[in-house]
Amino acid sequence: MIRILTGFALAAVAGIALGVLVARSRWAGDLLLPPVEVVRPIPAIALVPIAILVFPTDEQGIVFITFAAAFFPIMVSTRHAVRALPTLWEDAVRTMGGGRAHVLWNVVLPGTLPGVFGGLSVGMGVAWICVISAEMISGEFGVGYRTWHAYTVVDYPAVLVGMASIGVLGWVASASVELLGRRLTRWLPRAGESAEGDIR
Structure with missing residues (x-):
């Protein structure tokens, strides 16, 4: 859980920040998107040899793999959510004297929350697979290591316990993100509420 939470938290901060930056700034998008798009198709698990070479401990390398797995879904979802915002919202705030910082904190970030949390949910699932x-x-330890070790010593009951533990922990983590x-988006109108309001 420490590995997941550390890598996922770093990926959430970096992914949301970069997603907003490349969606809001044309020069940042032109500069940063090409290298990001080149790296994005590489499976995070394929970075294990690099992590072993670069990081002095296995713990840091596994956290890096978790970060890389969660980062791209979060960044892409945030970028699309920012670009999908109606320009009318920003124009209205600017007309009333709001600056760029005011628009960012009061229009962009709240308006993109549904899309951001969609990316966070996907990122959490991918992070579990890769960790x-x-x-x-x-x-050297962890549910994945114990499950694989049980398989190598032909302890199949322990393998099943490990698989069940992975499933339960992954479900709890994803459900926590969705909850x-x-x-945080309770203020948004739901589809059923909108239809009911239109009927009334």
Whole structure:
């Protein structure tokens, strides 16, 4: 859980920040998007050899793999969410004297929350897949390592327990992200509420 939470938190901060930057700034998009798009198709688990070479401990390498797995879904979802915002909202705030910082904090970030949390949910799922795989390849402890070790010693009951543990922990982590997203977007109208309001 420490590996997941550390890598995921770093990916959330970096992914949201970069997604907003490349969507709001043309020069940043032209400069940063090409290298990001070149790296994005590379599976995070394929970075394990690089992580082993670059980071002095397996723990740091596994956190890096988790970060790389979650970063791209979060960044892409944030970028699309920012670009999908109606320009009318920003124009209205600017007409009333709002500056760029005011627009960012009061229009862009709140308006993109549904899209951002969609990316966070996907990122959490991908991060779990990759952290388990990284533990199996280069870890010394963890659910993934224990599950693989049980397989190598032909302890199939322990393998099943490990698989069940991975599923439950992954579900709890993804459900927590979705619950937080619903709590932070309670002010948004729901589809059923909008239809009911139109009928009335």
